[in-house]
Amino acid sequence: xxxxxxxxxxxxAFNFEVDIRESLLEMLRNRLGYTGAKKGCGVGxxxxxxxxxxxxxxxxxxxxxxxxxxxxxxxxxxxxxxxxELSQVQKxxxxxxxxxxxxxxxxxxxxxxxxxxSGKEYTRDEIKRELSGHLCRCTGYQGILKAAEKSLDGSNNxxxxxxxxxxx
Amino acid sequence: xxxxxxxxxxxxxxxxxxxxxxxxxLRLIAGGTDVLIKMHGGQIEDAELLSLRKIKSLEIIRxxxxxxxxxxxxxxxxxxxxxxxxxxxIPILTExxxxxxxPQIRNxxxxxxNVCNGATSADSASSLxxxxxxxxxxxxxxxxxxxxxxxxxxxxxxxxxxxxxLTEILISPAxxxxxxxxxxxxxxxxxMDIATLAVSVICKLQGKKTFDQVRIGLxxxxxxxxxxxxxxxxxxxxxxxxxxxxxxxxxAVNSAKARTSWRASKDYREHxxxxxxxxxxxxxxxNAGGAELV
Numbered sequence: 158x159x160x161x162x163x164x165x166x167x168x169x170a171f172n173f174e175v176d177i178r179e180s181l182l183e184m185l186r187n188r189l190g191y192t193g194a195k196k197g198c199g200v201g202x203x204x205x206x207x208x209x210x211x212x213x214x215x216x217x218x219x220x221x222x223x224x225x226x227x228x229x230x231x232x233x234x235x236x237x238x239x240x241x242e243l244s245q246v247q248k249x250x251x252x253x254x255x256x257x258x259x260x261x262x263x264x265x266x267x268x269x270x271x272x273x274x275s276g277k278e279y280t281r282d283e284i285k286r287e288l289s290g291h292l293c294r295c296t297g298y299q300g301i302l303k304a305a306e307k308s309l310d311g312s313n314n315x316x317x318x319x320x321x322x323x324x325x
Numbered sequence: 326x327x328x329x330x331x332x333x334x335x336x337x338x339x340x341x342x343x344x345x346x347x348x349x350x351l352r353l354i355a356g357g358t359d360v361l362i363k364m365h366g367g368q369i370e371d372a373e374l375l376s377l378r379k380i381k382s383l384e385i386i387r388x389x390x391x392x393x394x395x396x397x398x399x400x401x402x403x404x405x406x407x408x409x410x411x412x413x414x415i416p417i418l419t420e421x422x423x424x425x426x427x428p429q430i431r432n433x434x435x436x437x438x439n440v441c442n443g444a445t446s447a448d449s450a451s452s453l454x455x456x457x458x459x460x461x462x463x464x465x466x467x468x469x470x471x472x473x474x475x476x477x478x479x480x481x482x483x484x485x486x487x488x489x490x491l492t493e494i495l496i497s498p499a500x501x502x503x504x505x506x507x508x509x510x511x512x513x514x515x516x517m518d519i520a521t522l523a524v525s526v527i528c529k530l531q532g533k534k535t536f537d538q539v540r541i542g543l544x545x546x547x548x549x550x551x552x553x554x555x556x557x558x559x560x561x562x563x564x565x566x567x568x569x570x571x572x573x574x575x576x577a578v579n580s581a582k583a584r585t586s587w588r589a590s591k592d593y594r595e596h597x598x599x600x601x602x603x604x605x606x607x608x609x610x611x612n613a614g615g616a617e618l619v
Contacts, residue, residue, distance in 0.1 A: 158332060177332035177374075180361075200362050202517060207429055213403075216429045219361045223332060224378060268428065289516030290427025 162226035166191060167235025175222040182206045182217035184225070185232060193233035193263045197292070204291035207264035208232050212275075214268045214290070233263035236270060246270050246308040255304035257295035265291050269305045279309060327364045331373035335380060338492055342465040344375055349487045351375040355399055355438035358430055383437070383492060386410060392498030398437025398491045403428070405436055405449075415496065417452040417506040417525050424448055424510040427517045437491045440476070443483040443549075450477075450550035451525035452508055454542030457500040461493040462486075470495065477549035503529045504538075505612025507605040511597055520545050521589045522597040526605040528560075530613050536560045539573065539606065546598055547582030553602070555579050565610055567618050574603040 159174040166189060175184055185191040185208065194217055197205030201216040208217045209231035236244050243251065246269045256262050265288065272279060272287055279287065284305050293301060333351065335341035345351055354360045354374045363369045377383060383399035386408045394414060396405070405411060405422040412419050425431060425439075425448035439447045440460065450473075458473045465488065476484045485491065506527035512518035523544030531537045539560035541553040556576035563569045583594035607618050 158330070160332065176326070178326040178329045180327065183326065200365055201358060201426075201430055204427065204429060213432050214429045215432055219357055219365075220433070221327070221332075221357065221361075224376075286423075286516065287428055290429045 160223050160226075162223060164225040164228050164230060166230045167232060168229075175225075177221070177223055179222040180218050181208070181210075181215075181220040181222050181225055181230070184222040185217060185230070191232045191234055195260055195263065197260070202292070203261070204264045204268075205261055207267055207291065209267050209271055212271060214264075214271050216290070231267065231270075233266060236266060244270065246273060246304075249304040249307040250301075253300045253304040253307060255296060255300035257293075261291055261293040265293070265301055265305075269308050272305070273308050281306070284309070327361060328367075328370050328372060329364070329374055330371050332376065333374065334376045334378070338380060338382065338463055338490065339465070341375060341377060341380060341490055342463055342488065345488050345490065346465040348373065353377060353441070353490060355435040355441075356401065356433040358426070358434040359438060359442045359444075377490070388414070392502070394496040394501070396436060396494040396496075398440075398493060399435050400437075402426070402431035402434050402436065402439075402449075406431065415452070415456060415501050415506070417455065417508040417527060418449065420508040421448050421452045421510070421523070421525065424508075424520075436494060440473070440494070441483055441485060441491050443477060443479075443481045445477075445480065445547060445549050446519050446523070446545045447550065448510065448520065448523065448544070451523040451542035451544040452506075453494065454550050454552050455506065455525040455527050455540045456496050456542075457540070459495040459497070460491055461495060462489045463492045464488040464490070468492075474552060480548050501527075503613070504540075505529075505609050505614065507608040507612065509601050509605050511601060519588070522546060522594055522601060523550075524598070524601040524605045526602060526609045528606060528609045528613050530565065530610070530615050531562075533615050534565050536563050536565055536569070539609075541573075541577055541580075541602055541606075543577070543581060543598065543602075545588075546580075546594060547584075551580060551582070553577040553580040556602070565615050565618070570603050570606050570610075570618060573606060574599040577602040 158177045161174045163172040195205040197203035201219040206218040207214045210228050383397040385397045402422045439449045459470050504527040509524045510520045511522045512520050525542040528539045529537045544550045556573045578595050578598050581598045583591045585591045
């Protein structure tokens with residue numbers, strides 16, 4: 158059984174029939190080639206498959222493709238600028254050495270990006286809570302936490318600059 | 326690929342109940358964090374799904390004119406946690422909501438799905454039991470309201486009749502006004518874990534020194550979530566003291582039907598019941614306007 162859906166990935170519009178059995182992860186990876194989203198546990202525990210749906214993180218392995226109808230999806234491929242310049246969050250992950258094998262990184266960068274975009278301020282404990290749906294088996298999380306804090310500090314600073322009228 | 330052979334979507338409750346009446350084999354899917362996992366594990370095969378995800382009316386959380394709190398079954402855990410009404414009036418439910426899974430799961434998992442999945446470890450259950458929640462069930466012919474204690478029949482078994490959909494969770498003012506509460510989830514990790522024991526306690530005082538009512542909801546203390554009715558009856562009219570609280574903790578164990586599982590032994594769970602009921606109750610007393618017990 159197939160169902161026609163319309164949605165966007167990283168700003169690009171799509172409209173086609175999906176198999177009702179497909180997960181969003183399978184559709185993104187196998188059909189559209191967005192292989193930045195990884196398949197880890199397949200049951201929503203590890204967060205490697207996380208993508209943003211309308212700006213909020215979801216585990217795409219337990220999200221049916223048909224549910225993407227009308228949604229704006231962001232994958233890790235859509236985070237850097239079109240010219241290939243890394244986003245502030247990606248830079249923070251590089252600077253803090255928050256990446257080792259890289260399997261968990263796309264999900265963590267996306268969840269951190271969602272936090273930055275929310276414009277809210279987070280305590281250290283709240284950052285930990287927001288990142289708790291991602292498992293990393295390499296880093297021990299310290300670098301990741303620092304990278305997330307740096308990303309959020311940066312966003313606060315840039316907003317402050319905007320408030321002060323400094324548009325770079 | 327999931328083992329799905331049919332997929333239907335409803336946009337209103339009446340559309341959903343009509344579809345369900347036509348085809349009783351349809352399996353309801355809300356957030357999918359239980360249904361899809363079961364499919365992944367081979368426990369559900371050849372599924373014909375009826376999705377409730379497009380029924381926007383079921384996402385609403387509100388306070389009715391008579392003070393009843395009405396939580397739409399499709400409200401997500403993220404929504405429950407952030408809802409200003411629930412945070413103010415029944416924080417034991419919002420605390421339970423934030424203890425569940427991680428952010429990605431809370432963004433999609435629904436409170437109605439959590440209840441209908443029938444697990445004793447459902448993170449919303451102990452609080453909904455303590456709050457004496459009532460469930461509105463609708464089918465194509467009408468609706469009925471059942472107390473949550475009568476809804477849980479056994480592990481994974483709930484009193485949803487064929488054709489019925491849980492649409493709203495109701496908490497009446499008599500069950501929350503004047504109460505103070507505390508929720509404690511005991512697990513090995515602080516996130517992404519299933520409770521070893523969940524305790525939700527609310528209490529109401531007469532003056533500052535006498536228990537008027539105490540309600541204790543437990544999760545993972547038996548095959549279904551449960552209330553500690555013996556301890557609750559004992560508490561009524563008793564002086565608020567360390568001794569009374571200790572006795573309530575002991576009596577709470579009598580209502581628990583703990584068993585040994587790979588997560589914890591029966592003895593350990595009973596120890597947790599006795600200890601955590603006391604800890605939760607002491608904080609609930611303060612939240613109900615009483616003095617701190619030392």
